Amino acid sequence: MIKKTDENISLPMVVDVPYEFAAGRYLTHALTELRDEGKLLAVKCPQCQRIQLPPRIVCAECHVVNEEWVEMPMEGALKAFTINYLPMTDPTTGKVKEPPCILGDMRFDGTNIGLDFPVNIEPDMNKLWVGMRCRVVMKPDGQRTGDLSDIMYLEPLPGQTKPGTKT
Numbered sequence: 629m630i631k632k633t634d635e636n637i638s639l640p641m642v643v644d645v646p647y648e649f650a651a652g653r654y655l656t657h658a659l660t661e662l663r664d665e666g667k668l669l670a671v672k673c674p675q676c677q678r679i680q681l682p683p684r685i686v687c688a689e690c691h692v693v694n695e696e697w698v699e700m701p702m703e704g705a706l707k708a709f710t711i712n713y714l715p716m717t718d719p720t721t722g723k724v725k726e727p728p729c730i731l732g733d734m735r736f737d738g739t740n741i742g743l744d745f746p747v748n749i750e751p752d753m754n755k756l757w758v759g760m761r762c763r764v765v766m767k768p769d770g771q772r773t774g775d776l777s778d779i780m781y782l783e784p785l786p787g788q789t790k791p792g793t794k795t
C-alpha cells in the first residue's frame with residue numbers, strides 16, 4: 629500500500645539535445661545578408677502584399693511564391709514590453725540572462741511585423757512606454773555569425789520623453 633502524502637520529490641536531470649536543421653534557400657539568403665551586410669531581409673507577397681519575416685518561399689495566406697525581397701527598416705515603435713524579474717534562459721545562446729531585463733515587441737516602421745527582443749534600458753517605468761521609438765542594434769561587422777544572436781538588443785532612440793512627463 630502506498631502511503632498518502634503531499635510531498636512531491638523532484639529528481640534533477642540534465643537533458644542535452646544538440647539539434648540542427650537545414651535553413652533552406654530563403655532563410656539561408658536572409659541569414660547570409662544578416663551576417664555579411666547587417667541587413668534584416670523579409671519577403672513580400674505579390675498577391676496580398678504581406679511581409680513575412682522570417683522569409684518563406686510561399687505566402688502562408690495566399691499560397692503563392694514570394695519573390696520580392698524587402699529590407700526591413702531598423703527602427704520602429706514598442707507595441708508592448710514586459711519587465712522580467714526572474715532568471716531567463718536565452719533560447720539563442722542557452723545562457724542565463726540575469727534579471728531584471730526588459731523584453732520588448734517592436735513593430736518595424738511601415739509594417740505589421742514585430743520583433744520580440746531584449747530592450748537595452750534600465751527597468752524604470754518612467755523611462756518605458758508603449759510607442760517608444762527603438763532601433764535594432766546588431767553585432768559589429770566581422771562578429772556576426774548568421775543567426776539571431778547577431779541581433780544584440782533593441783535600443784531606445786535618444787531624445788525621447790515619455791508622453792505626459794514634465795520636462
Ligand SMILES: [Zn+2]
Binds near residue numbers: 674675676678687
Ligand atoms: Zn499573400
